[in-house]
């Protein structure tokens with residue numbers, strides 16, 4: 001993982017819930033950190049929209065599940081390496 005000055009937990013700037021594992025960049029919605037859920041349901045679809053791709057609600061949910069699984073894999077790998 002690259003070294004960043006982010007705290008590993010904090011409040012999501014979109015839904016105000018607590019996030020863990022550094023959260024996510026909330027741009028272009030907001031200049032701050034957001035939780036995994038907001039990232040998948042709000043931020044990523046917004047980024048895709050600006051690229052001309054509109055996701056259906058079903059696809060957004062699929063993406064959220066996929067994102068979560070991918071992140072869990074990365075965390076597990078990081079834990080093993082440390």
Ligand SMILES: [Zn+2]
Pocket residue numbers: 012013014015016017034035036037038039
């Ligand atoms: Zn959130």
